[in-house]
Amino acid sequence: MTSITFHGGVNDIGGNKFLVKDKDTTVFMDFGMSFSQEGEFFAQFLNARGSNFLTDMFELGMLPKIKGMYRRDYAKHVGFDGNEETEIDAILLTHAHVDHCAYIQYLREDIPIYCSEESKLIMQNFDETGTDQYLTHKEKFQFYKNKTGGVSRATGDKVAYPRNIQIFQSNKEFSIDSIRVEPLPVDHSIPGVHAFILHTSNGSIGNTADLRFHGRRKDDTEKFVERCAKSDLDILLCEGTRVNKTSSLTEYDVETKVADIVNNTKGLAICGYPIRDLDRLMSFFIAAKNSNRYLVIDMKQAYLLKLFTESESMKGKYPSPIDKNIKIYIQRGSWGLIDKDLKKFSDKQLYADYAMWQRPFLDYPNAIDYRDIQKKQNEYIFFCSDFRLQDLIDIKPDEGATYIRSLTEPFDLEMELKEEQIKNWFTHFGVIKKDQDWHQIHVSGHGDGEQIKKVIDGANSKKLIPIHTKHDEYHKKWHSNVQSVNQHDSVDL
Ligand SMILES: [Zn+2]
Incomplete structure (x- = not known):
């Protein structure tokens, strides 16, 4: 059986977290933060609490409660010891915008993150010029024996774990157990964005990531749509941030x-x-x-x-x-x-x-x-x-x-x-x-309605699931088999 569970990124702009299970293989496409969910519960001085971060996020439905997935220094505070066998084989990252990547920082360091070189460099920039922990996580909430034999609290920077970052090449297929992954570059407002086509044992799934035709890499988006058409897609997860808009400058x-x-x-x-x-x-x-x-x-x-x-x-x-x-x-x-x-x-x-x-x-x-x-x-x-x-x-x-x-x-x-x-x-x-x-003077990173229609028409997928949008009525107008889903819903192939 093959299924997709939508832990975020539906009826919402961003916060993408799509869990794909195929036989014994489990991957996430993106692991991002939802601005609207954060805004629903949190404010400048009201946030998830330090070591209690995961408990708070699970309670509010902002992160999926999955064993063996989160960094051990946080996981042990929610009753996971952190050393459970992980069922997650990989995170496939479309791009390094926080609505797609922010929560990677809370993952256990041995879970492989597949991303483009550009995404890696951008995350490195976040880490090295700020306090983020994308490429390396620094252990928090630990006790250690001090010189006098007593117990001290580690402040957080003593032990650092590099994450398992796997760089993929554009258009170069790779496999994660039973899933074949095609990373296909698309045009968006940050370097290194890749859409994916996943070939599973029960059919193929496309994920547009965030895209447009009015930037400097319009040809990439065009090639992605052509590739979708040739792939006989069973499901296309199609973004729709600006489907209700009609025109775009370039x-x-x-x-x-x-x-x-x-x-x-x-x-x-x-x-x-x-x-x-x-x-x-x-x-x-x-x-x-x-x-x-x-x-x-x-x-x-x-x-x-x-x-x-x-x-x-x-x-x-x-x-x-x-x-x-x-x-x-x-x-x-x-x-x-x-x-x-x-x-x-x-x-x-x-x-x-x-x-x-x-x-x-x-x-x-x-x-x-x-x-x-x-x-x-x-x-x-x-x-x-x-x-x-x-x-x-x-x-x-x-x-x-x-x-x-x-x-x-x-x-x-x-x-x-x-x-x-x-x-x-x-x-x-x-x-x-x-x-x-x-x-x-600004142009958006997302295609307008006409551009999204072009993706839908060109990709010719059997089924469409709107993502990264609050307006699925446009997808429904342009495709005869649209399934709208809610957060945490699963869809079988
Ligand atoms: Zn986005």
Whole structure:
């Protein structure tokens, strides 16, 4: 028998967790976080409790209670000893957006994670520039014997376990016991996204992942649909984030529109875009070239570009962090020593102002700080993340500055409030006026209705299950055999 159980990612946008069982083989496609479920129960100061994390998540139905699946330091607090034989043979990861990958951090380290090189590098960036634990998990909640023979509590970083990461190649089939897996690249708003076709002993299952036709990799999505048509699919799990939308600009439109705006800007051009969307970074990079400016990126993006440049198989796909059209912005460190008299504080103190991963960038030939930007504002497109708006206090944009926002528009109250706050910052510095808006130039990572219809028509699957959407009525309009499922439902092949 072959079955799919939907532990998340249905009647919801994201939180994908699809459990496929075929004979003795069990795999998950994605293991992501649901923003809507998190929002239903949690808030900034109300979260799942430390060592009680799994109990809390099981209680609220946010994670499936499966033995042998979760990291031992957490599992032992829910009555699993953590050493049970695991029934999970693999996690197949479509891409490294948190709604698909976030809960990987709670898995036991010996469960193999199959992902693309790009997804691995993005997760590495999360780990090394923040506190995430995708590639390595650091043991928490342990007691150990101390030097005096007493018992101490480990704080969490003493023992680290690398996870079992298996990199797959695009279009190169591999097997997990009885399941043959085809990883097929598709176009979305982060590098390395792969849809899957699983060939099981009772038929084949397609999973679109998140996709579109209006980005830089439209051909990939087209080839995936062709491949589906040739595979005689029994079931297609088909995304529908934007099925109710009718049109889409393309990534190339973003590139031209941004260049136009920058060419008409007398002062500093400031921009915001999703930090891991390297195709969007490309749009700004090209726009910078076409307007004779430098693109100023932050250290997190520089780190990501460094990882991609150092990877044998990714080298040259995106600009190197020392590209002649790129400058790296050195923000004020925690003590703010960057503009202080170093004769008093020494270089060593200045470096200590930054995290280990940030320090090498201080010596890069293309490193700049607010003083460089202040002096020649019309030479730069300055990337300013929503979390680093304080950098504007140092830079103090002159008259004639502009702000291009290349991020998704708010779709709930919380996001509207946040956007109001961002507006306050740019109004404060006179970049926009109270009654005037910034330039909103963005295209989504998801195809509109017409594009999804094209996937449905082209894939020619016997059955369709809507995923990653709250609007299954469109799938039903476009396919005669649609089965809508609820969270935790199972479907047999
Ligand atoms: Zn998603």
